[in-house]
Amino acid sequence: MDKDTQFSSFKQWLHPINFQQLDQTVKEKQSDKYVKKLTTKAYILLFLYAHLHQEDSLHSLSTRVLDDKLQEAIGF
Numbered sequence: 001m002d003k004d005t006q007f008s009s010f011k012q013w014l015h016p017i018n019f020q021q022l023d024q025t026v027k028e029k030q031s032d033k034y035v036k037k038l039t040t041k042a043y044i045l046l047f048l049y050a051h052l053h054q055e056d057s058l059h060s061l062s063t064r065v066l067d068d069k070l071q072e073a074i075g076f
Contacts, residue, residue, distance in 0.1 A: 010052055010073060014045070028038055045074045 022041060026032050032039045038046075046061070049070065054062045064070060 007065050010049060013048060013052060017044075039075075042076065049074070 018061075019041065022044075026040050039062075046065070049064075050061045053064075055064065065074075
């Protein structure tokens with residue numbers, strides 16, 4: 001499977017998620033008050049990506065995070 005195809009399928013997975021409601025809830029609960037990069041939204045996106053690509057470990061996921069396209073998709 002081509003990398004571009006994987007990223008477009010990743011974006012299709014995200015389409016049904018209501019990020020406006022998520023952002024509103026995060027603001028109300030102040031979940032991201034002291035967070036700099038790994039926000040609640042980025043955390044959810046990162047672990048959805050890991051599930052979609054069947055990452056074996058956090059170590060393999062951490063090496064994937066260095067990819068510029070993934071960082072752009074997640075919002076780092």
